[in-house]
Amino acid sequence: MGEWGVIAALTGRMPAGPLTSVGIGDDAAVIAAPSGSVVAAVDLLLEDRHFRRDWSSAYDIGVKAAARSLADIAAMGAVNTALLVALAVPGALAASWPLELADGLAAEAARAGAGIVGGDTARADSVLLSVTALGDLDGRRPVLRSGARPGDVIAVAGPLGRSAAGLALLSAGVADERPTSEALAGLIAAHRRPSPPYEAGPEAATLGATAMIDVSDGLLADLGHIADASGVALDVDSSSLVTAGPLSEAAAFLRSQKFDSSRTVPADSPPRTALEWVLTGGEDHSLVATFPASTQLPSRWRVIGQVRAAGGSVAGVAGVTVDGVPHAGPAGWQHFR
Amino acid sequence: MGEWGVIAALTGRMPAGPLTSVGIGDDAAVIAAPSGSVVAAVDLLLEDRHFRRDWSSAYDIGVKAAARSLADIAAMGAVNTALLVALAVPGALAASWPLELADGLAAEAARAGAGIVGGDTARADSVLLSVTALGDLDGRRPVLRSGARPGDVIAVAGPLGRSAAGLALLSAGVADERPTSEALAGLIAAHRRPSPPYEAGPEAATLGATAMIDVSDGLLADLGHIADASGVALDVDSSSLVTAGPLSEAAAFLRSQKFDSSRTVPADSPPRTALEWVLTGGEDHSLVATFPASTQLPSRWRVIGQVRAAGGSVAGVAGVTVDGVPHAGPAGWQHFR
Numbered sequence: 160m161g162e163w164g165v166i167a168a169l170t171g172r173m174p175a176g177p178l179t180s181v182g183i184g185d186d187a188a189v190i191a192a193p194s195g196s197v198v199a200a201v202d203l204l205l206e207d208r209h210f211r212r213d214w215s216s217a218y219d220i221g222v223k224a225a226a227r228s229l230a231d232i233a234a235m236g237a238v239n240t241a242l243l244v245a246l247a248v249p250g251a252l253a254a255s256w257p258l259e260l261a262d263g264l265a266a267e268a269a270r271a272g273a274g275i276v277g278g279d280t281a282r283a284d285s286v287l288l289s290v291t292a293l294g295d296l297d298g299r300r301p302v303l304r305s306g307a308r309p310g311d312v313i314a315v316a317g318p319l320g321r322s323a324a325g326l327a328l329l330s331a332g333v334a335d336e337r338p339t340s341e342a343l344a345g346l347i348a349a350h351r352r353p354s355p356p357y358e359a360g361p362e363a364a365t366l367g368a369t370a371m372i373d374v375s376d377g378l379l380a381d382l383g384h385i386a387d388a389s390g391v392a393l394d395v396d397s398s399s400l401v402t403a404g405p406l407s408e409a410a411a412f413l414r415s416q417k418f419d420s421s422r423t424v425p426a427d428s429p430p431r432t433a434l435e436w437v438l439t440g441g442e443d444h445s446l447v448a449t450f451p452a453s454t455q456l457p458s459r460w461r462v463i464g465q466v467r468a469a470g471g472s473v474a475g476v477a478g479v480t481v482d483g484v485p486h487a488g489p490a491g492w493q494h495f496r
Numbered sequence: 497m498g499e500w501g502v503i504a505a506l507t508g509r510m511p512a513g514p515l516t517s518v519g520i521g522d523d524a525a526v527i528a529a530p531s532g533s534v535v536a537a538v539d540l541l542l543e544d545r546h547f548r549r550d551w552s553s554a555y556d557i558g559v560k561a562a563a564r565s566l567a568d569i570a571a572m573g574a575v576n577t578a579l580l581v582a583l584a585v586p587g588a589l590a591a592s593w594p595l596e597l598a599d600g601l602a603a604e605a606a607r608a609g610a611g612i613v614g615g616d617t618a619r620a621d622s623v624l625l626s627v628t629a630l631g632d633l634d635g636r637r638p639v640l641r642s643g644a645r646p647g648d649v650i651a652v653a654g655p656l657g658r659s660a661a662g663l664a665l666l667s668a669g670v671a672d673e674r675p676t677s678e679a680l681a682g683l684i685a686a687h688r689r690p691s692p693p694y695e696a697g698p699e700a701a702t703l704g705a706t707a708m709i710d711v712s713d714g715l716l717a718d719l720g721h722i723a724d725a726s727g728v729a730l731d732v733d734s735s736s737l738v739t740a741g742p743l744s745e746a747a748a749f750l751r752s753q754k755f756d757s758s759r760t761v762p763a764d765s766p767p768r769t770a771l772e773w774v775l776t777g778g779e780d781h782s783l784v785a786t787f788p789a790s791t792q793l794p795s796r797w798r799v800i801g802q803v804r805a806a807g808g809s810v811a812g813v814a815g816v817t818v819d820g821v822p823h824a825g826p827a828g829w830q831h832f833r
Contacts, residue, residue: 180533181638186571186709187537189638192529196517200524201628203582203616234523245540245626279540289582289626291538301518301526372523
C-alpha cells in the first residue's frame with residue numbers, strides 16, 4: 160500500500176462531520192463557521208515525549224492526540240467542528256498502525272462532534288502528529304484565561320490526577336495484561352485515552368465563567384496561567400479534591416509493590432502520591448474555570464477553591480496556593496523527559 | 497532562554513493579523529470568518545526531507561513553510577487570514593534559529609495578508625514544522641479540483657521549474673556564496689523562498705475558474721490530480737512553457753560544470769533540463785487553473801494547454817499529456833528522498 164493508498168484508506172476511516180462542505184482530498188477543506196468566527200488551536204505530539212508505542216496502542220494515541228486539541232477548543236467555550244491531522248510515521252511500521260490511529264482520532268473527534276477534514280502525511284524516524292482543532296462559539300464570547308476576578312470560585316469539570324496515576328503505574332512496570340484491579344486498569348486507561356468533558360466548555364461559557372483552561376500541564380501549573388493572565392491569586396482547598404478511591408489505591412499499590420530488580424524507577428519519574436497526582440498531574444484535559452460566587456453550578460462542576468486579590472510574594476507558582484500556602488515542588492511535569 | 501522565553505520572543509515577532517480577536521497566549525485563537533465558513537489546510541515540513549539546514553537559513557525555511565500552506569488556501573480561491581504553527585527543534589540549536597524562522601513565517605504570512613495566531617513547541621532530534629493555514633472565501637464558491645470541463649483552457653499564474661532548477665544547482669554543489677550569475681542566484685533563492693501569487697487565487701475564482709490547484713508536486717503530477725478529480729484529459733502545449741532565460745542558463749551551467757571529484761550526484765537527484773524542471777519540478781507553489789475558453793484572462797495567467805474529454809488509454813500520469821503524448825519518466829519528484 161503506497162502513500163496514496165494509505166491516504167485513501169485513512170480518509171475512508173475519518174468522517175468529515177456535519178459542518179464540512181469540502182473535506183479531505185482537495186487543496187484545503189471548507190467548514191462552516193456559523194457564528195462568523197472560528198476558534199483554532201494546534202498541538203504537537205511526538206513519540207517518546209508525549210506517548211510511547213510500547214505503552215499505548217495506535218488507537219490510544221489517536222484518541223489522546225485528538226483529545227489534546229479538542230480540549231483546547233472546549234476551554235474557550237466553543238463547540239468543536241473539525242480536526243486537521245499531520246502525521247509522519249516510520250516506513251517500517253505496519254500498514255495497520257496508521258489506520259488504527261485514524262480510528263482513534265475519528266472516534267474521539269466524533270465524541271466532541273467534530274469531523275476530520277484535512278491532513279498531510281510523511282515518513283519520519285519516529286511517529287509525530289500535529290492536530291489542529293477548529294470550533295465555533297455559537298455567538299458566545301470566548302472564555303479567556305484573563306477574566307478571573309477576586310471573589311470568584313474555582314471549579315473543575317472532569318477528573319484530576321487519573322492520567323498521572325496511570326502513567327506512574329506504567330512507569331513502575333505494571334503490565335496491563337494482568338491488572339491487579341479494575342481501579343488500576345481504569346487509571347492506565349485514563350492515561351492512554353483521556354476523556355475530556357467537552358460539553359462542559361460551552362456550558363461554562365453560558366453559565367458566565369470568567370476564565371477557563373484545560374488541565375494539560377497540571378492543575379497548579381494551569382491555574383498559574385490563569386493567575387498570571389488575570390492578575391489575581393488563586394487558592395485551592397485540598398479538602399475539596401478527590402484523592403480517595405482509585406488514586407489512593409494506586410499509591411498504596413506502588414508503595415507495596417516489589418519491583419522487578421532489573422527495573423529502576425528513574426529519578427525524574429512522576430510523583431507517586433494521590434494528592435500530588437491531583438495537584439500536578441497533567442493530561443486529563445479536564446476543564447478548570449472561575450465563576451462569580453453566586454453562579455448556580457451544575458453538579459459536574461466541583462468547587463475547589465477561591466480567587467483572591469493578587470499581592471504578597473509567595474514561592475512556588477506565582478499566584479497559586481494550596482490551603483493558603485505555596486505548594487512545595489514542581490507545579491506540573493512534562494511527559495517523558 | 498527557557499521554553500516560555502522562546503515562546504514569548506516568538507510571539508513578539510509574529511503579528512496576529514487584522515481579523516484575529518484572540519491570538520497566541522490562550523488555549524485557542526479566535527479569528528473572524530466573515531463569510532460564515534473557513535478554509536483550512538495543514539502541511540508538514542521535516543528536516544532533510546523538505547528542507548536542509550545547510551542549504552536554507554531559518555528565515556528561508558520559515559518562508560517556505562508558510563508559503564506551502566498559504567498557497568493551498570489561495571488554490572481554493574480564498575484569502576488567507578491566519579496561520580497556526582507547531583514547531584519542534586533540537587535543544588542544541590542556537591536560540592536565534594527559531595526566532596529567525598518566526599521572522600520568515602511572519603513575513604510570508606504578511607505577504608498573504610495573514611497573521612500568526614497559534615502554535616505549539618517541543619524538542620525533537622531534528623527540526624519539524626506543521627503549518628495550518630486558515631482562509632476566507634468572501635462569498636465566493638471554493639474552486640475545487642473537480643470542475644474542469646472539456647473545452648476549458650489550462651492557465652498558470654506564477655513561475656514553473658524555478659525551485660527545481662535551484663535545487664538542482666544546490667544538489668550539484670553550486671555555492672551561493674559565489675553565484676556565477678544573478679540568474680542562477682535567483683533560481684537558488686526561488687528554491688529557498690518560494691513566492692506564490694496568492695492574490696491570483698481569489699482572482700481566478702472571480703474570473704470563473706472551473707478547477708484549481710497549486711503546483712507543489714510538479715505541473716504534470718498536479719494536473720493529474722485535476723484530471724483524476726474532474727474525469728477529464730489535460731494536454732499541455734510545451735511551446736507555451738517558458739524554458740529560455742535562467743532555466744536554460746542553469747541547465748547549460750550544469751552540463752558544463754566540472755564536478756568536485758569528492759562529490760557524486762546521487763542517482764535519484766532531480767532532473768537537469770529546463771523542460772523537465774518546468775513539467776515536473778515542484779515547490780514553486782504557482783497556481784494552475786482551468787477556465788472556460790471564453791474567459792478574458794489578465795496577463796499574469798498564461799494559457800498552457802487545453803482540457804479534453806477523457807478516453808483512450810495512455811501511459812504516464814492518467815489523463816495528462818504533453819503535446820498530445822504521454823510524458824516519459826516521473827511526473828513529479830519528492831524533495832530529498
